[in-house]
Amino acid sequence: MYPLQALCILVAIPSICKGQQENTCNVFPKDQYIETGSDTEIFCQTSCVHSKVFWTQNNRPMNESLSRTINSSHTLLTLRNLTLHSATLQCHSAETQHVLGGTTFRTYTKPSNISCILDYKNQAGPGGAPQLLICTWKHEIRSSFEQNNVNYSVIWLCPSYSTSCGPQREIICNSSVTTCTLEKADLSDKIHLWKNFTIIVRAKTAAWETYSKSIELNPYHILKLIRPWHVEVTSTPSDKPLVKWNRSLVSKKCHCQIKYSKATNEGTLEWVKNKTLNSKKKGEETITDAESCSYYTFAVRCALEKAPWSDWSLEKTFVTKLHKGDVRLRLWRKVTEPDKNGARKVHVMWTEIPSTCQDKFTYTIKRTPYQEHVSGVNLTYTLCGSSTCDVDVNEDAHRLYLTVLQNEVLLVEDSVYVPAMGESLQVTDIQTSTHEGDILVKWKGPVQPVNGYMIDYTHNGNQYHWKESKYTNAKLFALQDMKPYNITVTPLFGEKTGRGTQALQICSRVGDPGNVNITSVLAYDKSASISWTVKSQETCTGVVVNYTIFYGTQKGPQLNVTVNSTKQELKDLNPDTQYSVYVQATSLTGTTKSSERFFMTKRFDPKLVTSLSVCGSITIVLVLCLGLCCAIQWKKYKEKPVPNPGLSSVAWWPWTSPQKGMCSFQPISNPSESLYDRVYTEETQRTSTTSLAAGGNGNQASEQTERYPDPGVAPVPDIQNEKPPEPANDQQPSSPGESTVLLSSENGLFSPYRSQSSLETPPTGTSKQCKRLLVKQQEKTTPATVYVTLDMFKQGHSW
Structure with a gap:
């Protein structure tokens, strides 16, 4: 907004000044470049106003002590030791606050920190006069425009002692960057007799020009020698x-x-x-x-x-x-426990001679009892490798000698003592601890005076390290990370050694717990059972203190529960929802977590579904059993014998309208021609036949009828009689239409079924209570045929 306001004010000022007897106001000089650290003066012409003025720098009021009034029409602003990169200065009327004029200024710096070297272009020769003069300097560029438009020149100043020097100043090098290389054959003429010379650096743009401070150079102080060529x-x-x-x-x-x-x-x-x-x-x-x-x-x-x-x-x-003199064997030994025969194995070790040595080396171990003056002792020699050797000894004390030959010439020899089984000089109370990958060992020395202690340690039983200490403590460093170490401390006294005491195995560093693996997730509707294991291939892993199970939905908060076991049930879950879960094992040294696993809760309780399934299965089995029983009973019912219709006969059943004192019978429909059929059982026929044979009469028939009042209920005929007897002629006169004829089968044999036909006029009979009435057969009425099952009349049943 400020440039627009300033423009409006500057446009308005001529109109104002015109009304004031054509007086004008302005600020000068305009848009000047000022060297950093220098002073400048800015004038404000105040002819158009009659009040005091004040100055602003970048729209901020300036101290009044920096300006002073020269006369009634000019005010002077003095700026000292300028350090700003740029600034805008404005002169204001104190009465109207109007801007009377303004200007801007920018600062620039001089080149500084000039340094030069005399160098050689060809580094292969022996040297001589230098061929290059390389000068560098620093220059602060305060705008992008200046950065691409600054030209530099290195100017040679003719020394005062020179009488043959031409111009007092000579440009010897031009550059657009802050380094310049002078490469001339007559460079030695400029450095006449290797005396001091002076140069300056000029920086120049279209708007300003500045010079650095002059620098005097001693050729021997800036000469960069040629590199050693041989x-x-x-x-x-x-x-x-x-x-x-x-x-x-x-x-x-x-x-x-x-x-x-x-x-x-x-x-x-x-x-x-x-x-x-x-x-x-x-x-x-x-x-x-x-x-x-x-x-x-x-x-x-x-x-x-x-x-x-x-x-x-x-x-x-x-x-x-x-x-x-560089060979330090540092010979040492490791003695194992004796076997049942008292034999011991000694693992001898020493510092290996570097394999880069080109010579041939031979290593030999000589084993001898400690008392060498004993006569008749056989010495045993063992040819060994380059750094270790195994020797067998008995329970007595021995001394082992290592001899190293270089190209068949003795190079060095050393010996070590192996104590007898009976010797008891050893350290006690060994304590170990770890700190940042190092092992600290402390122990209690023996009562007898000793020269020092030897500490040997290994993490695999094959590669040993050992160090000597004069104190009852030692620090083992440069160890394999997270490896278990076996440490042994042995006292040293004179030319002998005591017995070694081994400390408890300790890890150089205890790591995080082993890998956590979720083995199973059993999800229900509102709960889930999580199981996991912790496995590690490293021995030195941290002991798990507790486990934390983190679980939750994708959009919901993450929940957690801390337990001490490797199984946990998560409760209060939402049915039919996806959950994520992982397990974090925590030890004193760190934590390890499993990979994330997803599971889906059930919509219903699986136990309820299982119960319903079991109940449904039991119900289905019961229904099947009941159906099977019913089928068996139905089959038995269907397989019951059906009476032979051929053994029965039909007769008319009288039908009359109901009368007082008489029994009425309902008509029975039958597909036969007769409206009423009479059924005769075999027993009835037998009785009738017997009665007729005895000369029975109608009274007997009446009694027979009285005995069986319901003609629909009759005794079961005797199935043993294949042929029912024919009724006697004197029993009842037969009508011409009534006939009993046996039906023949296709093969000519008699059929068990009789041809049953009805008579128009049924036989009359007497009864004590009921009288049979002849009823005219109705048209379109189909008489019914009655069948009687055998189980209706069981033997011995009393009617």
Whole structure:
């Protein structure tokens, strides 16, 4: 908003001033560039106003003490030691607050921190006059426009002592960056007689120009020597590396550095040695701390007093030889417990001679009883490997001698003592602890005075480490991470050793708990049962203190429960919902969690579904059993015998309208022609036949009828009689229409079924109570045929 307001004010000022006798107001100088740290003055013309004025810088009021009134029409603003990158200054009327005029300024800096070196373009030669002058400096650029539009020049100032110098100033190098290289053949003419010379740096743009402070340079202080071009490494008589090199032709005292490095499993180790050479002296240095049979890389550089270092020479690789004084066998032994015969196995170990040594080495162990003056003792020699050897001894004390031959020549020899079984000098009360991967060992020494203690330790029983201590404690470091260590402490006294005491196995570091694996998740409608296991391939894993189960839905909060077992039931879950769960095992050293697992709760309780399934199954079985029983009973019922219709006969059953004192019978429909059929059983026929044979009359028939008042109920005929007897002629006259004829089968045999036909006029009979009436057969009435089952009349049943 400020530029627009300023524009409006500046447009309005001429109108205001025109009304005031054509007087104008303004600020000058305009848009100036000022060097950082310098002073400047800004004028404000106040002809258009009659009041005081005040100044603002970037819209902030400035201290009134910085401005003063020169006359009635001008006010002066003085700025000292400017440090701002840029600023906008405005002059305001104190009465109307109007802006009378404004200006901006920007600051720029001088080039600083100038440094130059004299260098050689060709590093392969012996040196001579330098060929390059390389100067660098620093310059603060305060705008992107200036950054791409600044030009630099290195200006040579003719020294006052020179009488042949041409112009007082000469541009020797131009650049658009903050470094410049002068590469001229006559550079040595500028550095006449190797005396001091002076240069300055100019920075120039279209808007401003500035110069750095002049700097006087001593050629010998800025000369970068040529790198040593010839370096060789040989061996001294003591088998130590000797480094030699050639120095520059500049005949002045110089300092040199010899850098040598060695590659190891842990990385590259590097050392630097300093060497000062007097005038014209060649370089030579012996590396006394180089290890035997090791690969080393050597390089050399040199520099004059107060001058920059030269480049490193080309590297030289050298393999050091084995120096006898470097061989430290550190011979030690590990004695096992005796077997049933008293024999013991001694594991002898020593520091291995580096495998990089080119010579041939032979290792021999000589075993001898401790008292060597005993005559008749057989010495036993064992040829061993390069760092370990196993020797068998009995329960007596022995001394073992290790002999090392280099190219069949004795190199070094050492011995170690093996105590007898009866010796009891040993340490007690060993205590171990761990701290940041190191093992701290403490023990209680014996009462007898000792020279020190030997601590041997191993994590696999094959590779041993050992160290000596003069105190009753030791710190074991550089151990394998998370490995169990067996530690043994043995006292040393004179040329003998006591018996070793082994501490309890301890881990170098106890890690996190083992891997947690969820084995099963049994989900129900509102609960779930979680089971898990903890397995680890490492021995040194933390003991689990507790387990925490984290579970929850995707959108819901995460819940947790802490337990001490490897199984837990989660309750109060939502039915038919997906849950995620993982288990975290916690020990004193850390935590381990399982992978996340998802499960879905049931919609209904599985126990209820199971109960309903069991009940349904039982119900189905019962229904099937009941149906089977019913089927069996129905089958039995269907298989009951049906009476032979051929053994029965039919007769008319009289039907009359109901009359007083008479029995009425309902008509029975029958498909036969007769309306009424009379059924005769075999027993009835037998009785009738007997009665007729005896000369019976109608009264007997009446009695017979009285005995069986219901003609529909009759005794079962005797199924033993194949042929029912024919009724007698005197029993009842037969009508011409009534006939009893046996039906013939297709094969001509008699059929058990009779041909039953009805007569129009039934036989009359007498009865004591009822009188049969002849009823005219109705039209369209179908008489019924009656069948009687056999079980209706069981033998012995009394009617």
